Amino acid sequence: MSVNFSQKSPLPRIKHLQLGDTVGQGSFAFVKRACLETDPNTVVAVKFVHLPTCAKHGLSEEDVTQEVILQSKCSGHPNVLKVIDCNLSRDFLWIIMEMASGGDLFDKIEPDVGVDAEVARFYYKQLINALDYLHRDCGIAHRDVKPENILLDRNGNLKLADFGLASKFRRKDGTKRVCTDTRGSLPYMAPEIVYSRGYYADLTDVWSCGILLFVLLTGETPWDIPSEEDDHFREFWVNRGKLTSGPWAKLDFTELNLLRKILQPEPTERYSLDQLKSHSWYTNPTAFANEAGICANPRMLSEKLMSRLHISLNDDAIPQNNLKIFNGEAPQHTSTQPAGSHGAHLQRDFSCMEKFAASQLGVSYQASHESAGSDVLYWSQHIQQDMATQQFCEFTERNASFLNPAKLTKFYSTQDVGTILNTLELALLTLKIPVSTGLIRSFSKLTQTCGHEDVFPLTIQVKTKDRKGWDLSGNITLFYLERYVVLLYFNRRKGDPLEWRRLFRSISVLCRDLIFIP
Numbered sequence: 001m002s003v004n005f006s007q008k009s010p011l012p013r014i015k016h017l018q019l020g021d022t023v024g025q026g027s028f029a030f031v032k033r034a035c036l037e038t039d040p041n042t043v044v045a046v047k048f049v050h051l052p053t054c055a056k057h058g059l060s061e062e063d064v065t066q067e068v069i070l071q072s073k074c075s076g077h078p079n080v081l082k083v084i085d086c087n088l089s090r091d092f093l094w095i096i097m098e099m100a101s102g103g104d105l106f107d108k109i110e111p112d113v114g115v116d117a118e119v120a121r122f123y124y125k126q127l128i129n130a131l132d133y134l135h136r137d138c139g140i141a142h143r144d145v146k147p148e149n150i151l152l153d154r155n156g157n158l159k160l161a162d163f164g165l166a167s168k169f170r171r172k173d174g175t176k177r178v179c180t181d182t183r184g185s186l187p188y189m190a191p192e193i194v195y196s197r198g199y200y201a202d203l204t205d206v207w208s209c210g211i212l213l214f215v216l217l218t219g220e221t222p223w224d225i226p227s228e229e230d231d232h233f234r235e236f237w238v239n240r241g242k243l244t245s246g247p248w249a250k251l252d253f254t255e256l257n258l259l260r261k262i263l264q265p266e267p268t269e270r271y272s273l274d275q276l277k278s279h280s281w282y283t284n285p286t287a288f289a290n291e292a293g294i295c296a297n298p299r300m301l302s303e304k305l306m307s308r309l310h311i312s313l314n315d316d317a318i319p320q321n322n323l324k325i326f327n328g329e330a331p332q333h334t335s336t337q338p339a340g341s342h343g344a345h346l347q348r349d350f351s352c353m354e355k356f357a358a359s360q361l362g363v364s365y366q367a368s369h370e371s372a373g374s375d376v377l378y379w380s381q382h383i384q385q386d387m388a389t390q391q392f393c394e395f396t397e398r399n400a401s402f403l404n405p406a407k408l409t410k411f412y413s414t415q416d417v418g419t420i421l422n423t424l425e426l427a428l429l430t431l432k433i434p435v436s437t438g439l440i441r442s443f444s445k446l447t448q449t450c451g452h453e454d455v456f457p458l459t460i461q462v463k464t465k466d467r468k469g470w471d472l473s474g475n476i477t478l479f480y481l482e483r484y485v486v487l488l489y490f491n492r493r494k495g496d497p498l499e500w501r502r503l504f505r506s507i508s509v510l511c512r513d514l515i516f517i518p
């Protein structure tokens with residue numbers, strides 16, 4: 001789905017605010033950077049939730065406003081994304097929030113590897129602090145703790161977001177409600193939700209926090225569903241959590257000990273937040289955080305984050321069975337039929353993706369470009385500083401840069417469009433993703449109707465299944481940065497973000513000759 005909400009419905013004017021570029025897009029909403037008209041240095045984010053799109057998916061105006069009401073009630077903690085103001089216009093619910101300039105947490109987790117252990121501890125502690133505040137001070141359970149719902153501020157601090165499934169679990173008299181509904185994301189869900197026993201929502205948040213910690217430390221979820229039908233969960237259950245093989249082998253003794261205390265299938269035996277706060281894994285200090293657990297050295301945090309984000313472009317990174325195909329024997333999956341539910345097809349991008357892609361270039365590029373005009377030096381300097389480019393280079397502390405909201409699933413190329421499309425097509429086919437019509441043929445058709453200059457940005461819509469067999473879809477947008485430099489930006493629309501980054505990693509390796517590394 002590639003939607004341009006703002007073209008469908010005019011954006012409301014918000015008093016005293018000047019809207020800037022689009023920094024994020026979801027299924028129902030897009031998010032713009034904005035500043036105060038009187039003070040350009042006061043930057044906020046404005047989320048525009050498109051109400052007609054919500055209605056099409058069965059979400060009422062009340063459902064979406066409820067989410068904002070709950071998030072506003074929880075806005076008094078440094079690790080919860082603050083809601084500043086909100087209002088309704090004809091087609092939009094707009095929400096002014098604090099700007100999360102460090103982007104999404106999921107974008108910084110290397111699949112199968114995870115993040116540095118000290119970084120994992122830092123985020124785990126901040127999440128525990130946020131949940132403690134939500135449960136104790138607000139009586140609210142989040143109910144959808146997962147990396148997609150965690151953003152970072154400019155110093156890398158955690159900001160818990162997306163209160164779409166949150167609920168009040170404590171009554172006014174202090175007693176707790178017993179929940180029976182099934183909500184959350186399956187791999188992060190506590191077993192008592194799946195088994196539909198009556199359960200307490202605050203205890204299920206603690207379980208999700210354990211799964212998130214596991215993902216941070218290993219780069220994968222321990223199971224798909226916490227039920228007996230899932231082999232991995234059954235093995236965990238039968239062994240009473242005492243597993244040391246597979247992803248569990250990546251954990252040290254203390255980490256295993258802590259996770260066993262959190263991932264207790266029986267909620268009454270699960271550690272409480274108070275117990276977790278006394279565990280040594282929580283009480284040990286982190287080098288880059290102050291006593292309150294807030295980042296005091298963003299450069300060190302950024303270096304540690306970058307140290308695990310690496311995509312090797314060597315021969316041995318290509319799986320052997322794909323190497324044979326890629327060295328000449330092209331697979332024949334190109335189809336003349338529409339890609340349907342599985343496959344890739346090229347089209348012109350009619351969404352606000354152009355502006356969105358432009359925002360992915362980062363402020364430093366735009367500022368230097370505007371002040372000094374177009375010049376090879378500027379784009380090559382910009383590309384060199386971009387964290388996305390650095391993930392293909394050997395890590396050195398020198399090349400670690402500060403966090404920014406631009407996503408990391410992208411690379412730059414100085415090759416011509418024909419070569420780019422041919423290589424991408426071969427990579428998609430190698431990964432068994434059928435390509436409808438053929439990318440070059442589709443491109444030629446498009447240039448015949450609208451001319452070479454106007455055909456960009458181009459988008460390849462990709463729909464596939466991930467390793468679990470779950471839907472994974474997104475767009476690869478080709479956007480001209482300069483006459484000879486193309487940005488290829490991979491934007492996930494649906495599915496597990498770790499799986500999307502895995503797909504990006506595989507395509508990058510297969511397209512390694514395209515990638516421009518200064």
Ligand SMILES: Nc1ncnc2c1ncn2[C@@H]1O[C@H](COP(=O)(O)OP(=O)(O)OP(=O)(O)O)[C@@H](O)[C@H]1O
Binds near residue numbers: 097098101104162
């Ligand atoms: N306060 C913020 N500051 C900076 N970027 C943000 C902020 N809020 C959201 N974003 C960006 O916008 C993207 C989309 O926002 P969000 O996930 O809230 O939209 P949505 O339509 O509710 O999503 P979904 O498709 O998960 O339902 C996020 O992934 C993030 O990159």
